[in-house]
Amino acid sequence: MNILLVGDKAKTIEGVKKLGYEVVELDTDGKIKGVKAF
Amino acid sequence: MMYNTYYDNYMTSQGVNVVVVGDIKEDEIIPKLSFLKNLPNKKIELPSIPDAKPVDMTRVYMVDFPKAAQTEFRVGYNTGLKWDATGESYRTRLMNFALGGGFNGRVNINLREDKGWTYGARTAFNADKYSGDFEFSSGIKAEATDSALSEVMKELKNYAATGITEEEVTFMKNSLGQRDALSYETGFQKAGFIGRMLEYNLPADYVDQQNKILANMTKAEIDALAKNGSTLQK
Numbered sequence: 001m002n003i004l005l006v007g008d009k010a011k012t013i014e015g016v017k018k019l020g021y022e023v024v025e026l027d028t029d030g031k032i033k034g035v036k037a038f
Numbered sequence: 039m040m041y042n043t044y045y046d047n048y049m050t051s052q053g054v055n056v057v058v059v060g061d062i063k064e065d066e067i068i069p070k071l072s073f074l075k076n077l078p079n080k081k082i083e084l085p086s087i088p089d090a091k092p093v094d095m096t097r098v099y100m101v102d103f104p105k106a107a108q109t110e111f112r113v114g115y116n117t118g119l120k121w122d123a124t125g126e127s128y129r130t131r132l133m134n135f136a137l138g139g140g141f142n143g144r145v146n147i148n149l150r151e152d153k154g155w156t157y158g159a160r161t162a163f164n165a166d167k168y169s170g171d172f173e174f175s176s177g178i179k180a181e182a183t184d185s186a187l188s189e190v191m192k193e194l195k196n197y198a199a200t201g202i203t204e205e206e207v208t209f210m211k212n213s214l215g216q217r218d219a220l221s222y223e224t225g226f227q228k229a230g231f232i233g234r235m236l237e238y239n240l241p242a243d244y245v246d247q248q249n250k251i252l253a254n255m256t257k258a259e260i261d262a263l264a265k266n267g268s269t270l271q272k
Contacts, residue, residue, distance in 0.1 A: 001096040001194075003187065007109030008180050009102035015184025016098055023098045030101075 048084075051077040055236045059225040089169070090116035098187075108156075109183040113190055114173035121165035123244045124251060126263075130163050132214070132255055133263040136206035137161050137197050138174065140213060145174060145193050153189070155182040167237070201261030214252055218245065 003021065005012065016023060025033040051074065058067050093115045119127050131139070138145040138161025145159040159176035174194070178186040202210075222231050234240065241247075 001113060001115055001191075002093055003096065003098045004101070004112040005098060005109050005183065005187075006101040006103050006106070007183060008104055008106045009100060010104070011180045012109055012183040013100070016100070016187065019098075019184060019188060021096055021098045023100055026099050026101050028101060 048082055049077055050082045051075070051079045052081060055233070057229045057232045057236070059229040059232070087168070089118065107180055108177040109180050109186075111159075111176045111178055111186070111190070112173060113175075113187075113194075114171055117163065117165075117170045117172050119163065119165055119170035120167060121170065121238070123238060123240050124247050127163070127165050127170065128248060129251065129255070129259070130263055132210065132252060133202070133260045134161055134163050135210045135214065136202045136260075137193070137264075142209065142213075144197065145176070145190065148189055148193060149176060149178065149186055153182070153186070155179045155186050159190075198264050201264050202257055204257055207255065207257050207260065211252060211255070215249065218249065 005016065009025075013023070027033055054074065054077070056071060056074070117130075119130060121127050135143065137143055138159065140146075141158075143160065145161055149156050149159040156176045156178050159174070159178075161172070161174045164171050164173060174190055176186075222228050235242075235244070
């Protein structure tokens with residue numbers, strides 16, 4: 001499953017990380033900023 | 039320049055269908071569409087698009103939108119299931135109804151009605167001539183992003199594992215059967231209906247065929263579709 005979240009990273013990232021999924025940050029053009037960046 | 043190139047490469051009169059719905063007669067509209075004769079009559083080779091890569095593992099892709107009050111969710115994958123009127127694609131769309139195909143779908147009841155995290159949540163099996171995808175979509179209160187994601191994944195896994203209830207089967211049949219009567223009232227709807235028949239070369243009674251399938255759908259059939267590898271297990 002691909003999960004795309006568009007929102008305030010500062011408010012959401014800590015909680016999302018705790019769910020155990022690999023998190024990949026994209027820029028606003030959809031390009032990968034960094035794998036396992038968090 | 040870009041527009042000229044696009045026109046030169048991709049515009050053609052071949053395969054064009056025109057549907058006109060309104061308070062107008064055929065002999066009135068035909069002359070007004072004569073400009074279509076100016077389209078180039080040539081065969082177009084559409085670029086081939088490779089299939090989407092299979093999802094090897096569930097990942098979160100995040101786009102930072104500072105100070106956003108809501109987080110937009112799009113959760114899904116490519117099913118590869120092309121649109122059809124009466125086959126697996128149609129039956130899969132019926133299967134989706136109880137999960138998130140209407141206001142009373144499980145994801146909306148959970149995330150909106152029970153939790154109050156969103157104004158609306160839905161799921162859909164989208165499809166066309168070329169491919170298909172599954173998608174959950176919703177705008178969720180930012181503070182509930184992690185909790186909502188956990189609930190969404192639970193709902194998808196639960197539906198694939200335990201399927202639909204008999205009450206949901208009955209509700210689906212009643213809702214979709216009654217909705218059909220309102221589906222072709224406006225000109226916009228009628229044009230879409232006829233356009234679809236032309237695009238997919240559908241028989242005139244395809245809606246009747248769909249209604250028979252709907253009336254005969256069983257919990258066992260929906261459960262099997264929900265468990266199927268091309269649906270909710272990826």
